Amino acid sequence: MSSVVAPAVDKKHAKPRLDGSASRAEQLLIRFHQIRNFTTALCANLEPEDCVVQSMPDVSPTKWHLAHTTWFFETFILKKWMPGYRAEIPEYAFLFNSYYNAAGAMHRRDLRGLISRPTVKEARRYRSSIDLHIDNLLSIADEKLLAEIEPILILGMHHEQQHQELLITDIKHVFSQNPLHPVFRERKIEETPAQTMPIRFVDFEETTVEIGHDGRGFAYDNESPRHRVLVSAFSLASRPVTNGEYIGFIEDNGYARTELWLSLGWMTVSEQGWQAPLYWTKRDGKWWNFTLSGFRPVDEDEPVTHVSYFEADAYANWAGARLPTEFEWERAAFDCSMEGNFVEGETFHPQPATQQVGSLSTKAGKTPILLQMFGDIWEWTRSAYAPYPGYRAAPGALGEYNGKFMCNQYVLRGGSCATSQTHIRRTYRNFFQPEKRWQFTGIRLARDLR
Ligand SMILES: [Fe+2]
Numbered sequence: 001m002s003s004v005v006a007p008a009v010d011k012k013h014a015k016p017r018l019d020g021s022a023s024r025a026e027q028l029l030i031r032f033h034q035i036r037n038f039t040t041a042l043c044a045n046l047e048p049e050d051c052v053v054q055s056m057p058d059v060s061p062t063k064w065h066l067a068h069t070t071w072f073f074e075t076f077i078l079k080k081w082m083p084g085y086r087a088e089i090p091e092y093a094f095l096f097n098s099y100y101n102a103a104g105a106m107h108r109r110d111l112r113g114l115i116s117r118p119t120v121k122e123a124r125r126y127r128s129s130i131d132l133h134i135d136n137l138l139s140i141a142d143e144k145l146l147a148e149i150e151p152i153l154i155l156g157m158h159h160e161q162q163h164q165e166l167l168i169t170d171i172k173h174v175f176s177q178n179p180l181h182p183v184f185r186e187r188k189i190e191e192t193p194a195q196t197m198p199i200r201f202v203d204f205e206e207t208t209v210e211i212g213h214d215g216r217g218f219a220y221d222n223e224s225p226r227h228r229v230l231v232s233a234f235s236l237a238s239r240p241v242t243n244g245e246y247i248g249f250i251e252d253n254g255y256a257r258t259e260l261w262l263s264l265g266w267m268t269v270s271e272q273g274w275q276a277p278l279y280w281t282k283r284d285g286k287w288w289n290f291t292l293s294g295f296r297p298v299d300e301d302e303p304v305t306h307v308s309y310f311e312a313d314a315y316a317n318w319a320g321a322r323l324p325t326e327f328e329w330e331r332a333a334f335d336c337s338m339e340g341n342f343v344e345g346e347t348f349h350p351q352p353a354t355q356q357v358g359s360l361s362t363k364a365g366k367t368p369i370l371l372q373m374f375g376d377i378w379e380w381t382r383s384a385y386a387p388y389p390g391y392r393a394a395p396g397a398l399g400e401y402n403g404k405f406m407c408n409q410y411v412l413r414g415g416s417c418a419t420s421q422t423h424i425r426r427t428y429r430n431f432f433q434p435e436k437r438w439q440f441t442g443i444r445l446a447r448d449l450r
Contacts, residue, residue, distance in 0.1 A: 025138040025146055028153055035157045036131060038420075039069065039164055040124075045184065046171065048120040054113025055177045058438060059170040064096070064112045067123045069160040070130045071096035075103055076152050076398065078130065081145060082137050088129065089118075102397035154218055155398070161423040165439075168292070168348065168418040173438050176279055176290045185348055187293035194352040196242050196301040201235040202332075202369050203449055209331045212388055213427045222402040223427040225390040229327045233449035236324055236332050239353035239371040240379065241315065241443040244300030246307075247287065249318050250276055260317045265310030268435050278306035278437040292348040301352035305377045305442045309410045309434035312380040312443040324446035326383035326411040326429065333373050333413070333426045340375020340414075342421040350376040350417055350440065375419070377442030378412040378430055385409040385431035409433050416440035 022030065043051070043062060051062035060068070071092060078085045087093065095115060097106035107115070118126065134153075141149060168184075175182045212226035213219035255275050258266055268274075276282070279290040280298065287298040307315070316322050324332075341351050353371040373379075386406055393403030409431040415424035418440055432439060 024150075025141060028146075028150065029135060029138055032134060032153065032157060033131070035160050036127070039066065039160060039167070040127075042164060042167055050171065050174065050182070051120045052113065052116065053174045053177075054110075055170075055174045056438075057110035058436065059173050060109075060112050060166065061115075061174075062167055062171060063118075063120050063123045064115075065163045065167045065170070066120075067092065067118070067126055068096045068098055069156075069163050070123075070127045072159055073134055073153075073156050074130050075100075076156065077149060078133050078137065081141075081149055082133060085133070089126075092118075092126065100397040100400050102400060152398070155401075158218060158220075158423060159401075161420045164343065164420065165416070165418045165423075168343070169439050172279075172290075172292050175292075181290065181295040183294045184292040185346060187291070187296075187349075188347065194301060194354045196244075196352040197239060197354060197371060199245075200238040200369075201445075201447060202238055203235050204231070204233065204328070204332060206233045207231060207331075209327065209334075211327055211330055211427075213425070219425060219427060220402055220429070221394060222385075222387070222391070222406075222429050223425070225388055227389050231325075231327050231331050234324070234328050235447040235449050236328065236370065237321075237445040238369060239444075240303040240350075240377055241319075241445065242300060242352075243287075243298050243302050243304050245319075246277070246304040246315065246443075247298075247300065249315050252318065254314060254318050257318075260314040262310060262313055262434075264434070265308075265314060268308070268310055272435075274311070277304060277311070280306075299352070303350040303353065303372065303377050303442045305350050305416075305440045306437050307380075307441060307443060308437045309380050309432075309441075311437075312441070313382070315443055316445055319445060321445035321447050323380055323382040324444060326381040326413060328446060329373075329379065329381055329413045329444075330426060332370060336370055336373040336426075338374045338421070338424065338426070340372060340421070341417050342375045342415060342424070343418050344421055345375075345417070347417055350442065372414075374414050374424060375421070376417055377414075377440050378416045378419075379414050379444045380441060381411045381413055383411045385411050385429065405431060412439075412441060 043066070046062060054061050074087065075093065079087070094105055095107050097103050099106070138146070138149070171184060175184060208228050208230050210226055211229045213223040214226055254260060255269060261269060276287065281288050288295060289298050312323055341347055387403070391403070393399040412430040412432065413428065415428070416439070432441070
């Protein structure tokens with residue numbers, strides 16, 4: 001990946017500070033450009049032909065991600081606050097709106113791959129043009145205006161980080177369809193292959209915990225209001241389930257045993273003919289998987305990934321366990337450092353759980369007890385994605401960001417190898433429908449303690 005360097009900010013209207021420190025507007029612009037440049041850097045090895053393919057309805061072409069994240073800043077900042085702003089190409093509002101009904105009509109999501117114009121080059125030009133307008137707006141904004149713009153600009157940056165992750169998982173799906181097995185990034189080979197730590201179960205006593213964001217720093221609205229939850233005694237696995245352990249489930253006929261599956265899960269497995277996680281293929285009696293570094297044998301020490309909620313739940317049943325609730329997970333994560341295998345590490349794949357990996361939990365600074373709570377894989381919880389008590393979606397288009405999806409989805413926690421470390425929190429609630437498999441989703445087991 002090419003390095004990410006913030007470009008010089010257009011300071012023609014900037015008001016220099018006497019002490020030489022960066023003003024709030026300058027700090028925001030530096031962060032804005034770092035994030036925008038990282039999106040560009042992720043595309044460094046992609047050809048225009050790679051950037052236009054939509055391999056399934058859930059996948060968006062890279063070009064669409066580049067333009068849609070730009071549309072967000074144009075729609076929610078420039079159109080509202082830039083004096084005299086007029087969109088250069090008004091039709092982009094239709095093409096690059098994703099799901100915000102209050103922002104106007106939109107193109108069909110499943111047909112994004114049919115849009116050959118604007119070209120990739122033009123989408124990049126659109127990005128540069130909007131970036132320049134944002135530079136200029138922040139340069140002329142007084143304190144009052146800056147205070148209004150800042151929360152939306154920060155939301156736009158987090159939105160772009162979410163799309164960086166989608167860009168990665170989407171291009172993985174696109175490349176997986178290609179018999180040439182294109183490589184997104186070459187794999188960094190470790191000198192000594194890492195062996196995963198043995199799994200243990202860590203006990204937690206019953207207690208009442210504060211769940212949700214405490215109001216310090218940025219959070220999405222779905223992490224609030226903070227509220228108290230009684231969490232009964234439970235036990236949590238010290239690390240996620242590995243590929244080797246998951247192969248045990250496959251070889252024990254797990255995909256064919258109805259008693260292990262939720263009814264809807266069984267229907268899905270039967271319809272889809274699933275026999276293994278997404279991207280797995282059996283060759284000469286051995287499992288192989290497609291990765292962002294190409295096609296290679298399944299490493300049994302790595303955490304299993306690209307499994308649906310249905311598979312995670314069936315595996316947990318088979319293992320005599322269950323999935324944790326999101327409240328159990330958040331309670332356990334309270335002591336965990338947020339180090340981990342994130343997108344900044346450029347592995348683009350989950351790594352084996354060793355003592356050296358981050359997101360350790362220690363009690364009184366002693367031996368690490370929980371590994372990989374953050375990074376590597378999103379962990380399915382058994383919690384339905386629902387509003388916290390007292391939650392109200394904000395009025396207007398941005399109120400559509402999270403609230404309207406609180407139906408028929410499950411919460412995932414902890415971030416993955418495609419998530420930015422600066423994007424994740426202990427209270428972060430990701431969510432997907434139970435049949436989805438194209439994100440880096442995995443399994444951590446829990447048990448009741450009675
Ligand atoms: Fe979006």
